[in-house]
Each structure stands twice: as C-alpha cells, then as structure tokens.
Amino acid sequence: MELVRAEGITKTFTTRSGGEVQALSPTSLSIQEGEFLSLIGPSGCGKSTLLRILSGLIEPSGGELIWKDGAPTSGSDVGFVFQEPVLLPWLSIRDNVRFPLDAFGVSKAEGNERAMEMLKLVGLGDFGSALPKELSGGMRQRAAIARALVYRPRIVLMDEPFGALDLLTRDRMNDELLRIKQEVGATIVFVTHSIEEAAYLSDRVAVMCARPGRIRTIHDIKYDVERGEALKDNPQFHHWLSVLRKELK
Numbered sequence: 001m002e003l004v005r006a007e008g009i010t011k012t013f014t015t016r017s018g019g020e021v022q023a024l025s026p027t028s029l030s031i032q033e034g035e036f037l038s039l040i041g042p043s044g045c046g047k048s049t050l051l052r053i054l055s056g057l058i059e060p061s062g063g064e065l066i067w068k069d070g071a072p073t074s075g076s077d078v079g080f081v082f083q084e085p086v087l088l089p090w091l092s093i094r095d096n097v098r099f100p101l102d103a104f105g106v107s108k109a110e111g112n113e114r115a116m117e118m119l120k121l122v123g124l125g126d127f128g129s130a131l132p133k134e135l136s137g138g139m140r141q142r143a144a145i146a147r148a149l150v151y152r153p154r155i156v157l158m159d160e161p162f163g164a165l166d167l168l169t170r171d172r173m174n175d176e177l178l179r180i181k182q183e184v185g186a187t188i189v190f191v192t193h194s195i196e197e198a199a200y201l202s203d204r205v206a207v208m209c210a211r212p213g214r215i216r217t218i219h220d221i222k223y224d225v226e227r228g229e230a231l232k233d234n235p236q237f238h239h240w241l242s243v244l245r246k247e248l249k
C-alpha cells in the first residue's frame, strides 16, 4: 500500500548572490509502506533535497506530497539519520536515544525502557550509560539509528548514513540494517553513493540524474535467494551492479 506520493515536486533555491538553482525539476515518486527504497545519482542531483522535502524540513517550490493518513503533524512521524551521527556529547547513549521521546511528552520511565529496548535491537544493549565519545563511529551510527526508530516513525529517511564508515563496518551495518528493518517493519528511504549498498539493501532503486535533478528510472530489485553475504557472489547481484553502474555513467 502506498504510504506517500510525491507529485510533480520541484525545488528552486535562491543563492546568496541572488541567482537561482533548480535543484529538482518536476519529480514524482510513490513510496510503498514497508519498502526499502534507495536514491542514487551523481553529486548535486538533488537526493538530499528530495529527502529533506519528504521529511518536511523544507518546503517544495511546487508540487505536493500526498500522505496516506494525512501529512505528518509532528516530527514523530519521520525519523532522520544523517551521514555524521548527531549525538549530544554530554548525554549518555540512552539519554540521547530517549531525547526525542522527552520532546514528544513520553514519561521518563517509559522513555528509558523504550530507549534501552531500541539499543538492544541495534546491538548496543551494554552501552546505554556510555558517552558518545566512548563509542566507535559504527556504534555511534547505530545509536543514531536507534534514536530515529525509537518513536516508531511512519518513515525513516537516511542520507548516506554509512558514508563515513570503513568498508568492513559498512558491510556489517548493512546486514544490521536489514535485520532491524525486518524486526520493526519500517519504511526506509536511503540515499547512498554506493551501488553495492543500493543493490544489496533495496527493494527498489531510483536512479537520479543532474541538471536538472530528477528521477530517471526506478528498478525493482528482486533476487531468488535471501539477502546475506552469499548474495554478493550471486550473478543476479552482479547483474544489478552492472545495470546501475551503466546507468550512472
């Protein structure tokens, strides 16, 4: 079932020198409940802009978003994960994850319980009382994912969440993300520069092109085997890598 539909969304930014940048030309996209959709495309093609419009952080210049149950009325409908985990350095990991719940009026006791539940889910059950600086980059990013999921948002938007991690950690985080997604059944829109990551994780991949930014094609990524390490040696996976790579050229 469709969760949200973007219809003819455009975005024009006015630059500081007074010029105009058309970041998105009319772009339409239907996002299905529970799907994992990736956006890939060259730098500057409008991926982050599209994600920020979906999140409600910025308004489109034209077009509209049509939500299944009406537009999100509070931040709690949307979870956002950025490339660099934004954690408050003076708060424990548990308090960082509980932070949005405080803002939405959940009691501290219930908030702590839900924060710890979520930390367990992302494999940080023993690190609730640690400070962000005591964790590795991958662990901090897991904490940021826990925080984005803790209020059970209708949609989770991720902007290159693993871009700053080394390749091994990134592979591990990809598997973690697939597992977490299965457990919480979230709808995820995921921006990445990595074709491998997109082909490995996604139910669908939208390829965007620049000048003006728009969605060029959307691919349904289907495999006959389960997603997991072994998929990476599977010819079907290599087929998708090659299709996506050619299209990005």
Ligand SMILES: Nc1ncnc2c1ncn2[C@@H]1O[C@H](COP(=O)(O)OP(=O)(O)OP(=O)(O)O)[C@@H](O)[C@H]1O
Binding pocket: 013, 014, 015, 021, 022, 023, 041, 042, 043, 044, 045, 046, 047, 048, 049, 050, 213
């Ligand atoms: N706040 C802004 N003010 C002016 N121009 C902007 C603003 N945000 C984005 N742009 C412009 O809009 C275009 C799209 O930017 P966007 O950040 O969405 O690209 P992107 O696909 O996410 O790129 P990258 O892969 O490098 O992150 C770019 O030309 C950029 O310069």
Ligand SMILES: [Mg+2]
Binding pocket: 047, 048, 049, 159
């Ligand atoms: Mg970006």
